[in-house]
Amino acid sequence: MTANAPITQDVKTFPRKLPDGPPNLIGMTREAMRDALIGAGIPEKQAKMRVGQIWQWIYHWGVRDFAAMTNLSKDYRAMLAETFTLDVPEVVTRQVSEDGTRKYLVRIAGGHEVEVVYIPETDRGTLCISSQVGCTLTCSFCHTGTQKLVRNLTAAEIISQLLIARDDLEEWPALGTRPEGPRLLSNIVLMGMGEPLYNFENVRDAMKIAMDAEGIQLSRRRITLSTSGVVPEIARTAEEIGCQLAVSFHATTDPVRDMLVPINKRWPLAQLLEALRAYPKVSNSERITFEYVMLDGVNDSDADAHRLIKLIEGIPAKINLIPFNEWPGAPYKRSSNNRIRAFADIIHNAGYSSPVRKPRGEDIMAACGQLKSATERARKSRAQIAQEAGL
Numbered sequence: 051m052t053a054n055a056p057i058t059q060d061v062k063t064f065p066r067k068l069p070d071g072p073p074n075l076i077g078m079t080r081e082a083m084r085d086a087l088i089g090a091g092i093p094e095k096q097a098k099m100r101v102g103q104i105w106q107w108i109y110h111w112g113v114r115d116f117a118a119m120t121n122l123s124k125d126y127r128a129m130l131a132e133t134f135t136l137d138v139p140e141v142v143t144r145q146v147s148e149d150g151t152r153k154y155l156v157r158i159a160g161g162h163e164v165e166v167v168y169i170p171e172t173d174r175g176t177l178c179i180s181s182q183v184g185c186t187l188t189c190s191f192c193h194t195g196t197q198k199l200v201r202n203l204t205a206a207e208i209i210s211q212l213l214i215a216r217d218d219l220e221e222w223p224a225l226g227t228r229p230e231g232p233r234l235l236s237n238i239v240l241m242g243m244g245e246p247l248y249n250f251e252n253v254r255d256a257m258k259i260a261m262d263a264e265g266i267q268l269s270r271r272r273i274t275l276s277t278s279g280v281v282p283e284i285a286r287t288a289e290e291i292g293c294q295l296a297v298s299f300h301a302t303t304d305p306v307r308d309m310l311v312p313i314n315k316r317w318p319l320a321q322l323l324e325a326l327r328a329y330p331k332v333s334n335s336e337r338i339t340f341e342y343v344m345l346d347g348v349n350d351s352d353a354d355a356h357r358l359i360k361l362i363e364g365i366p367a368k369i370n371l372i373p374f375n376e377w378p379g380a381p382y383k384r385s386s387n388n389r390i391r392a393f394a395d396i397i398h399n400a401g402y403s404s405p406v407r408k409p410r411g412e413d414i415m416a417a418c419g420q421l422k423s424a425t426e427r428a429r430k431s432r433a434q435i436a437q438e439a440g441l
Contacts, residue, residue, distance in 0.1 A: 072135045076108060076213070077206025079255050080262075090133045102264065108136065109265025112213065112222030138210040144218065154214060158183070158207050162200050164243050166211045168219070168235065175219075176237040179211040181253050182244025187278050189298070189311050191343055193377040202249040208256035212238065212266065238268065240275045241296070245313075247280035247287065254291050270294075276341065281317040281325045288330040295329060296339035296370070297322070301349050302357035310349070319361065326365055337366040337403075343374050344385035344393065355396035368403035 073086055083104065084097045092100055103121060107113040114136040116127045142163065143155040152168040167178040183200035185192075212235070216222055219234045238260060240246040246253045253275070260268045273293035277284065287295060301307035307314040314322075332338055340362060344350050358369065371394055374384040385393075390406055397404035 072133060074135045074137050074206050075104065076114075076136055076138060077204055077209055077256065077259070079205075079258060080105065086134070090129065104130075105262070106264055109259065109262065110223070111225055112216060114138065137206070138213050139207060141214055141218075152215075152218065154211075154218070156211065156214065158203065160201075164203065164207075164211075166215065166242065168215050170234070174236045175234045176239055177212060177215050177235055178239050178242050179208060180242030180244055181208060181240055181246040181249045185244050186248065187245055187311070187313055189278065189300075191300070191310055191345060191374060191380070191382050193380070197243075199244075202252060203244070205252045205255040205259070208252060209259050212260060216266075236268075236272060238273045239296075240273075245278055245280065246275050247277045247283040250283055250286065250290075257291050257293060271336070274339065276339075278311050278313050279317050279322045280313070281321050284325045285328065285330060292331065294336065294339070295326075295331070296341055297326065299340045299358075300343050300345075302354045302361060306349055310345075323361060323365070332366050334366050337368050340367055340369045341372060342369055343372045344390050345374050346383040346385045346389070348382060350385040350389050350393055352392065352396060355393045359397065359400045359402070362402075368405070369397050371397075371404055371406045373406065 075083055075086070078086060080101055083101045087097045087100055088094055100122075104119065107119045113119060116122075116131040116134075116136070119127055119130075122130075139159075140157045141154050142157050145153045147153070150170045154166045154168075155163055156166055157163050162183045164180040164183055166180060169176045169178065180203065182202050184197040186199040215235055221234050223230075238257075240253065257273055257275075260266050260273065261270055270292045271294060273291075274296050275287055275291065275293050276296040276298055277287075278298040284295070287293065298311060299307075300310050301314075304314060304318050307319060326332070326338055329338060340358075342349075342358070362369075371390060373390060374380075374382055376382075376384060394404040394406055
């Protein structure tokens, strides 16, 4: 397999054709936008400058109307409006949790829907964004995993989630000013619907836009990509995106991880850990985050904690313990607080950071593992889900 060859997903039906229409400048890389402008008749010598101008309007000022781009001539603005669009998906619903978490149900091309979550904290504001409509991984503890994969999101649909959230937070600077004070939206986590490494190119292009110094200007260290373990794409994440890496780990033996995270049958623990040890960006200052959902009687014993320490030995890491967020029909229960604390103490005493993630947005089904579009929720009983999970 070549370095840039995409990983094939194990799905029989995977619609890729999107509705026809004018090209959307949102989501294009600088190179793609330059080519599009040249194709529309802009002289090559001017194209780079024009890209810079349009880029700042879209990603620094948050403008989505060509007519408002006042440093461009009137005729040029008219040509852009006739030739291109600046479209973002429709926000169908916006819910706000008692703890301030915001969840957006967003409708994309084809009428499909994805969910986006903004989590405010005292020192940061984190946006959890989706990379696919549905998911092909069928992790048995994850509500999103009970929704079948429909298609990959485009780069425009991925970066638009950030634009929509900044709209809602009113975080675009006023024209002619520079941003002041701490950011409301300071971090991105690719932990929403879908497996980001099964949609690598679109995720990469969207994150490059987010990191661009003349636009949104998010540091690569403020972006975390979470994978369930698509081993062949892990090194590429460091090389082509450069963001922080998190791994949806959740088990310390192959039989248990096979049940919880079925992709483990394709790339078992030994292969996954080998790829993580070789991760180009890993260091004490850029540790890999191991996400570990705490499931009562499944993966939360003292023996599991000691095995986890042994497995990650030699990898600069922190272990993020996640109390299971229950959802209707879920076949698991959350570990008790005492059990979670005991597990965390074992990890901590071995020298690893072991924060316990505080559930956020549970009252609006926005917590980790709960994301799933309301219009596509599967009507499954607890027994059906448990049977499919092999419990």
